Amino acid sequence: MAKSTNPDTPMAVKQRGVTMKDVAKHAGVSRTAVSFVLSNRENASISEETRTRINDAVQELGYRPNAGARALASRRSDxxxxxxxxxxxxxxxxxxxxxxxxxxxxxxxxxxxxxxxxxxxxxxxxxxxxxxxxxxxxxxxxxxxxxxxxxxxxxxxxxxxxxxxxxxxxxxxxxxxxxxxxERGGGRVAVERLLQAGHTRIGVINLDPVIPAAVGRLEGAREALAAAGLELDPELVVSGYATADGGYDAACQILDRYPQKERPTALFCLNDRMAMGAYDAIKERGLTIPGDIAVIGFDNQELIAAYLRPKLTTVALPFxxxxxxxxxxxxxxxxxxxxxxxxxxxxxxxxxxxxx
Amino acid sequence: MAKSTNPDTPMAVKQRGVTMKDVAKHAGVSRTAVSFVLSNRENASISEETRTRINDAVQELGYRPNAGARALASRRSDxxxxxxxxxxxxxxxxxxxxxxxxxxxxxxxxxxxxxxxxxxxxxxxxxxxxxxxxxxxxxxxxxxxxxxxxxxxxxxxxxxxxxxxxxxxxxxxxxxxxxxxxERGGGRVAVERLLQAGHTRIGVINLDPVIPAAVGRLEGAREALAAAGLELDPELVVSGYATADGGYDAACQILDRYPQKERPTALFCLNDRMAMGAYDAIKERGLTIPGDIAVIGFDNQELIAAYLRPKLTTVALPFxxxxxxxxxxxxxxxxxxxxxxxxxxxxxxxxxxxxx
DNA sequence: TCCGGGAAGTAACGCGCGTTACCAACGTAG
DNA sequence: CTACGTTGGTAACGCGCGTTACTTCCCGGA
Structure with missing residues (x-):
């Protein structure tokens, strides 16, 4: 990029906009009157007639207030x-x-x-x-x-x-x-939903355990289980990279670790990307969603959740x-x-x- | 929400910022001098000594220019x-x-x-x-x-x-x-890539045929084929809704229509969401990607393309x-x-x- | 008749800054 | 000694608008 030798060149078209002064002249009143009318001052005494005359002038001239000047004068910028x-x-x-x-x-x-x-x-x-x-x-x-x-x-x-x-x-x-x-409430409703569907053995695909999201969501999951008289089996919680591959690996671990009888019937994935990977792991094993394994995600990344097949039930972050x-x-x-x-x-x- | 009875209440803290006048006083010069120094005017004659004195004052007072006022005076807003x-x-x-x-x-x-x-x-x-x-x-x-x-x-x-x-x-x-x-160039490189990989029988999952994206991409595909001495088989072009389900349906049509020998070996999906659906259709049939069917998408929706398994080769929109x-x-x-x-x-x- | 007071409006100041015109001092040439 | 350019600044205007103080006019009551 060539360095401009003169940064001040104001070559831009200077379309001198119409100001309140112009409106005032056109309506045959003072600029103050225009200002009063435009800012709708309640205690300003302007007759109905001049008020409409001013408004007409505004229309005819296509007046547009200058937000910057207004900010300067009123000391509030909006x-x-x-x-x-x-x-x-x-x-x-x-x-x-x-x-x-x-x-x-x-x-x-x-x-x-x-x-x-x-x-x-x-x-x-x-x-x-x-x-x-x-x-x-x-x-x-x-x-x-x-x-x-x-x-x-x-x-x-x-x-x-x-x-x-x-x-x-x-x-x-x-x-x-x-x-x-x-996050905690989100983790709770997710697991409550799984419990409500009859799942009691729930695998959790965890994020990096130190981030606030992981802490809160897991805590919520524990609360929901506790309310149902259950505990979270630490063996069923496996952490992975927050990606589809990470979710795939984690899901493989959980699914392959147990004989069919003891295998969890549901997976709570702490984000949707990991759920995406979990889907693949489940399908690869000839299992169906949600028939054999129910899956619930977190984040509601539309592009993933709404387009996975079957569509992913998930908890939304209220951005x-x-x-x-x-x-x-x-x-x-x-x-x-x-x-x-x-x-x-x-x-x-x-x-x-x-x-x- | 209660309607405010007095919209003018300026209850916000009015932290009267330091202005150029303050800087000038503190440096013992005129406001003009400050302005000259701050705007780095080349033809302004300010001695090096007062220049540094002014800069020091700016630092000490924590002066911050008022962009609105500057815009008003200079008639350029940036x-x-x-x-x-x-x-x-x-x-x-x-x-x-x-x-x-x-x-x-x-x-x-x-x-x-x-x-x-x-x-x-x-x-x-x-x-x-x-x-x-x-x-x-x-x-x-x-x-x-x-x-x-x-x-x-x-x-x-x-x-x-x-x-x-x-x-x-x-x-x-x-x-x-x-x-x-x-779009045309994008369609071209996509199909060129498939041709380069040895595919000559290419299915196209099309968008609504009237939108500019569809027109351009398809045209590009034709160009690439023509350059290789091939033609686009109209039967291999099927349109669908621009969703994963639409892509799934379209892919099913294409894949099921022919015996294995005549089946296309590659699918050009005009967007990634449809490619996502096509993935499912392909996997359902026990086929592998890219072994049995190569897939190429369009749009590069990161959340889809980078997380599908296998990751989706696609054409990026240069947003x-x-x-x-x-x-x-x-x-x-x-x-x-x-x-x-x-x-x-x-x-x-x-x-x-x-x-x- | 005078006076008080509201109605209708205006003049003038200032917001913070860019910019132009001007001024004083100091050489230096003629 | 005068004329004149250069260096180093400053006074003052205006950008478009909000706002306050002030003026003028008219009307009703005493």
Whole structure:
């Protein structure tokens, strides 16, 4: 790329937009009157006649307010910023959708800044800081941080200058409000569903046991079993890589370890990708789903769950709802209202399909 | 939700940020001098000494420029707007990623406005208009329109007020520059790959035959065959719903129609979801992939292609590249530079995995 | 007749910054 | 000594808009 010698060349077409002054002149009133009418001030005394005259002028001239100028004068920008690696790793992109939709309904704009950009100094070195800084330069009224998977994070210092909410992650220092999925509840409903279908011997294909998702989901599974007077057989829990291959290997282990009588009749896969691999292991052995083995997943990755055959019953991560709730929480914070709790858990609902 | 009686309550913390005036006072110079230093004006005569004094003051006070005010004064916002349904239908979310990354590299912000919002009048009624309008109020310097799948679209009138580029779609009226995937080239490389592997009898699982993707990909397939002196047997082309089930049904038709000798040895599935279904049909019949039947897909939906077993060889849609190219094209347009062509085709590269 | 008070509107300031025009001091050439 | 360019700045205007203080007019009551 050639370095521009003059970065200031304003060659862009300068389409001098119509301003309030133009509207005022066209309607034969003062700019103040126009401002009053457009901002619907209740205590402003403008006669109905001039009001319509102004509105007509707005229509005729195609006036469009200048959001930036308004922000400058009113000292409120109607912008939230969201810092996220999701743009790059789109697994949890529904967070953005939920946040975006909610922001749009509130007539606010969501400025998205990536937290894992290539022009960084080192790997993960000051990226979020740069993103945060950029957003603050835009005078966002609040900040959101969103992660692709449930985990602890550190947010830049400067985030403290403005209300901040974490989505699908939590502050390792425990100061900031956060919105996270109720992993435990999800694990519980999954196993409850299997129990309800008559399964008592349930294999679990586990994730890396230290991540919050694994901890919570497994705990939920234990709770559900306990409520039915059962215990989780440690031998039936096998961890693997969070991939289809990992799920395949783990499922093979579980399925081949026992004679048919003792073989589990159901598998709780802690994510859908592993369930995908488990499907293959099951089918390879001439077994049917859900006839011989019921399978339940987690995450509800649409592209997998809805297209596996049979379609996968799974527990959904409420990405969209978390995004929306994040914006709502932020709106409350910026309005000075108290928020419900420092950590809000969002339900992980069961999605019935055909694998149980 | 209780309706706020006074929408103006500015309860948000008004953290009066430090301005250039503060910096100037702290450094003992005029605000103008600060402005000159910060904007790196070449022809400004500021001594090295005061320059460092100002920079020091900036550091000490933690000055952060106000992007909105700068935009107002300089009449350039450094913002692009992108109108897209992708936020809602995340299939092609990589377009946003590509655009976002490129914009970030150019030190610009991408304002994302959804084109399929719930608060609309009717279905698809004036949504894009509202989104476009909102973006223009923000004084974006250019507009992008992105579609989830390759198709013709109509853009709102007001888009003409500002440079505009279409991504993964094209203007039905043919006026606006657009960036679209080279579907034909993709179809060609897919079939070339099959030919190279020795397959001459190739079944095609087709999409709805009228959509641009189907037309282009099929045309490419024909070209590749023609170059090898072969023709596409119309009987081997069967259309189905663009789902795993559709692919399953279509594959069953093709596989069951012929005795083993005449059965095609390869399937070109025009998208990965259908390939997913085809996998099942093939496996059900006790056939192996790629041993008995080679399969090649299209779209490279990572969650499918990379996790099917065996992993699916497919042709990638260059979403990310299209997004980046869209922003680059827009940058050229806003800079008044000529663009390369009205319609830019982006390569659809073959992704070798294990199904051929 | 005068006065008080609401109705209808306007002038003017400031938000934070880019930018242009201007000014003072200091050489240096004629 | 005057003229004139150069260096190192500063004063002041305007971007488009929100907002406050102020003015003018009219009407009803005393």
């Amino acid at each position: 912008w939230y910023g969201i810092v996220t690696e999701i743009v790059t790793a789109p697994f949890a992109v529904d967070i953005i959708k939920g946040a975006q939709d909610q922001a749009w309904l509130d007539r606010r704009f969501l400025l998205i800044a990536p937290s894992d950009q290539a022009d960084a100094v080192g790997p993960n070195e000051g990226l979020e800081d740069a993103a945060t800084e950029k957003l603050l330069e835009q005078r966002v009224e609040g900040l959101l941080y969103a992660a692709t998977f449930h985990r602890g994070v550190h947010v830049p210092e400067s985030a403290n200058e403005v209300p901040t909410v974490l989505i699908n992650c939590f502050d390792a220092d425990g100061k900031l409000p956060s919105i996270v999925p109720d 969209e709802k978390m995004g929306a709730l994040g914006v709502q929480t932020l709106a409350a914070l910026t309005a000075g209202q108290p928020i419900l709790a420092d950590q809000q858990l969002v339900d992980c609902p069961l999605l019935e399909r055909s694998s149980v | 913002w692009y707007g992108i109108v897209t349904e992708i936020v809602t239908a995340p299939f092609a979310v990589d377009i946003i990623k590509g655009a976002q990354d490129q914009a970030w590299l150019d030190r610009r912000f991408l304002l994302i406005a959804p084109s399929d919002q719930a608060d609309a009048v009717g279905p698809n009624e004036g949504l894009e208009d509202a989104a476009t309008e909102k973006l223009l109020e923000q004084r974006v310097e250019g507009l992008l329109y992105a579609a989830t799948f390759h198709r013709g679209v109509h853009v709102p009138e007001s888009a003409n007020e500002v440079p505009t580029v279409l991504i993964n779609c094209f203007d039905a009226d043919g006026k606006l520059p657009s960036i679209v995937p080279d 990310e590249k299209m997004g980046a190219l869209g922003v680059q094209t827009l940058a050229a347009l806003t800079a008044g530079q000529p663009i390369l062509a009205d319609q830019q085709l982006v390569d659809c590269p073959l992704l070798e995995r294990s199904s051929v």
